[in-house]
Amino acid sequence: MGNVCGSKSEPSSTMNGNSSSLPSKQVAEGGFARANFIVDNTGTLTDFYDLEGKKIGQGSYGSVSRAINKSTAAVRAVKTISKSHVKNIDRFKQEIAIMKMLDHPNIIKLFETFEDHRNIYLIMELCTGGELFDRIIEVGHFTEVQAAIIMQQILRAIYYMHENHIMHRDLKPENFLFSTKEPLEKSCLKIIDFGLSTKFGKDDIMTTKAGTPYYVAPQVLAGKYDESCDLWSCGVIMYILLCGYPPFYGETDADVLTKVRLGNYTFNASDWKGISEDAKDLIRKLLKINPRDRYTAEQALNHLWVRNKAPKAKGAPLEGAQIENLKSFRSQNKLKKAALHVIAQQLPDEEIEQLKQIFISIDKNGDGQLTVHEIIEGINHADLKEVPENLAEIMKQVDADGSGVIDYTEFIAATLDRKKYIQEDLLWAAFRVFDIDGDGKITRKELSQVLHNGTVSDLVEGHLDEILGEVDADGDGEIDFEEFVTMMRKQ
Template sequence: MGSQCCKNNNIRCQEEVILQNEQTANASPNPLQKVSLSQQGSKKSQIEEDQQMNVAQQPGYCLESENNQDAEQQEEMPKKEIELIKKEESVPLTKIDSSDASHIITAKEEIKKKNEPQGPGVRIKLGHDIFVKLKEGSIGSHYNFGKVLGQGAFGKVWKVTHKTTGLVRAIKQLKKSSLIKEDEQRMFSEMNILKNLDHPHIVKLFELYQDENNYYLVTEYLSGGELFDRIKKMSSFSENIAADYIRQILLATMHCHQQNIVHRDLKPENVIFINEDPNSQLKVIDFGTSRKFDNTKAMSKRLGTPYYIAPEVLNHQYNEKCDIWSCGIILYILLCGYPPFSGKSENQILDRVKAGKFNFDPEDWDQISKEAKEFITKLLRMDPNKRLSAKQALDDPWLVKYAPTSQVNKRVLDNIRQFRAQTILKQALMSYMITQMSTQKEISELQNEFKRLDINNDGYLSKEELIKGYQQLKLDYKYAQEEVDRMIDMIDINRSGMIDFSEFCMAAINQEKLLSVQRVEQAFKIFDLNGDGFISKQELESIMGDLGDDVWSQILSDCDGNNDGKISYEEFVRMLKNKKL
């Protein structure tokens, strides 16, 4: 259980509902069959019986208006995340919908634009996203392919191992011959939306390759299984655990909303544990229906899954708070074992969603706190204007009580204060190491520390938040302010004015561990593409994008001790270890 897969491409259109058919014998059952947390009362049994009669073979749905060409005239293309995370047993590939192809933004051109050379005197901006670019060549020279995790009409999903680092990834192979032009453009748009999401609870995209016949998308490999699969195995379940899980989902949701990205298909199947550790963190996956939204315009495309879809989506007039409704449904199920809106058919389910009437059956809810029920009610308000925002939800008394935060670790704060990376190349290399070469265990150890410092839960650390963190160490405010100013200048390599998650990890991790002899050797081999013992401008650009002559000159000035116009391994090591040339 608990490997990778992708969403179903084989969508069978009906009048209003497009049923996503699982293509393997072991496909995930419907949510009501999966969430039997305990022996519920007769009400739950009746619901499950009804579902078995009518939709037992219907594990998921994607709603879409037949008239979406008209309804979606003002909406840009929904972004389909390039994700590879689900179960080995059921591995259909991502659905490609070309119905709104006229709204596609040419993301391939956006990617190219982001990698254009910097002008003279411009301080180069670095970040995790600069390493996610379309690369040419044989992917087999970089990865050893293991077992096939899934297969569909568009290609295969593989478990792979990076040859140099030994890190396990997942690769989705897409046949170019199977993709029409709109599909290809959509893939680049999906990549753009995901590569810019840098958050502890959102799946990570690493690389994109192409050769003559295929595209290859390299993503994080999550082995912990789906949210409900984990819950079924637990010997006990409490409000504290439910609060912890829904808080992680809400943190990911808020980070998306802060960047004007709406997910539009939040459900338990799209929440995956990183690994099988009992304390493993969660990640939100499958941004297949996500998109950028405009606060001044309502969205209209009818997308989602019946149990979790918001009523306003069914009426073609909604905003990002459709995600909050889905979070409310997930929490309801976590606490009682069945959804608030069910029925003998998909149409009956949708009718009940539209009505929006639900209750807390005393048989199942008497032992649940009043605060939890009030919180769910605020998440499931019919009027989106009265429904909580992600930020308000994270500040709710129930979450504060049942999922409290603790004081930040002093060791992490000390690591950040000691961080040094004065040169452009060192900043780039350390960013590469933390985003592309670190293990899930190393990063997961830093996730909670990041969240403790992120007081407003937006997925970034502001100057004020860092100052408050350092005041926990009993530092004078003025001194803490000066320290934070210095640190932000050093750590904020993408020049956003704040510290994002990858930048935090780069500075907070133990530097000796990050710059171990083994990892430095691995990094040099990755950048030294031709294996001649030197890194040239062309080799550096193949990974980072166009640098421009001025930036390359600055890199050589910082690192090239013998002025031969390239970087040797010895110069590489000296630069990373802060040793004088």
């Protein structure tokens, strides 16, 4: 069934046009965010990537293909968006800006973008496990444990998004991909489409009708809603996972929407007889007609059904080696810290699986961000001899954007093992992010642009002086690849 409605029409523009009105993450002065390293390239895509002819996905916007990075051999997914098929480029600009903001294990990673006169290209992580929708079709319905594994990942991602003031507005099984073809117990689930997502403020009421009939909340149809619309969609998804069909069904979109408005559904005795009361209770709490009574993502994650049925994070506790990496991260110069962020972002899930599991196990409330208190708990739980005295100062250095919490990529960057990040292909990928014009040298201006979005201040100038003083061995005022590699490999 089609969408209820797209987003409101806005004036068309190019990708590299005015971005002041686009959503972005607040960054403290002198700090940097993951978005700094997701480059909007003006070069030709095929200069950097070999595209495979076979399409792995198709939509009204264009297509998705596999691509291989020519310099690093990394395999990526390329989403090609045909400008002629897009009524409003601004919607895609908003989608890209939101993807740049989001940093969570259950959200698809965007690496970079390209644009030419015909298309916009999004270079993203490649997920090979297919849509959640296809797995539902394949198995009919899931066991409660399997459904809880899926719902826990969805709810974590939504909790994180809502904490960062982003609502999705189009949650449905087609918008989730499994990272690998392994059984779902071993494959990470990722949200993949942010075309209808939007930033919201406290007490904001949205009016744009957006979403898909089976999954849309009654308040969206009425044109007066908030982020709780996403939790309604979660309730519908959970219902489908457990019985194989939607709670609001009709022969036409109009029939479905009539049932959604009334909010009437049943647990058919023959299909639901083996399913626990806890599961039904959570569905009821997510499908409350009144959004004020509806569970939040945090409440849903803490519901007995999720806590009892979804396995606990299997991550080992923090180890001494990771604490040592955190300590040494603090003393690195700003360029090396930033390069470690780029590398952490580029590494595939399987390379950082242990660190990902540690992050999830330390993140006690499941909001996708670590507080100093959660890190201390993680250290205590690990039976390490002592909490480093200067832990608060270490955390301040790890918190690159100054948000007061440690984001996923910030944690990976600061705990990454040296053996992982000194590989030449990864170092080249990181160098390329800073070498904006691709001439093989990083200039002071390029450093300023990537690390500080071109901001000029005494603090920024001091950072640049320090980096060049330490890294520019031949004193020519620029950093070449050899100097960059020396900096990264220095103990």
